[in-house]
Amino acid sequence: xxxxxxxxxxxxxxxxxxxxxxxxxxxxxxxxxxxxxxxxxxxxxxxxxxxxxxxxxxxxxxxxxxxxxxxxxxxxxxxxxx
Numbered sequence: 781x782x783x784x785x786x787x788x789x790x791x792x793x794x795x796x797x798x799x800x801x802x803x804x805x806x807x808x809x810x811x812x813x814x815x816x817x818x819x820x821x822x823x824x825x826x827x828x829x830x831x832x833x834x835x836x837x838x839x840x841x842x843x844x845x846x847x848x849x850x851x852x853x854x855x856x857x858x859x860x861x862x
Contacts, residue, residue, distance in 0.1 A: 784843075784846045791850075793847075794851050797854070828856060829856075832852075832856035835850075835852055835853035
C-alpha cells in the first residue's frame with residue numbers, strides 16, 4: 781500500500797468489490813460448461829486469470845489509476861475463476 785500510495789480503505793474497497801462478480805459467475809458456470817465444454821472453459825478461465833495478473837505490474841502512478849487497475853485485476857481474476 782505504501783509503495784502504491786493508496787490508503788488502507790481503498791485496498792479494502794478493492795478486496796470487497798472484487799467479490800461482487802462471484803455470484804453471477806457461479807450461476808453461469810454450469811451453463812458455460814454445458815455450452816462450450818470443460819476443456820475450452822478451463823482454457824478461457826486460465827487465459828482470463830493470466831490477463832488479470834498482467835494488470836498488476838501496470839498499477840503505478842496517480843492513486844486513481846492504481847485503484848482502477850487493482851480493482852479491474854481483482855474483478856477479472858474472480859470472473860475467470862468463478
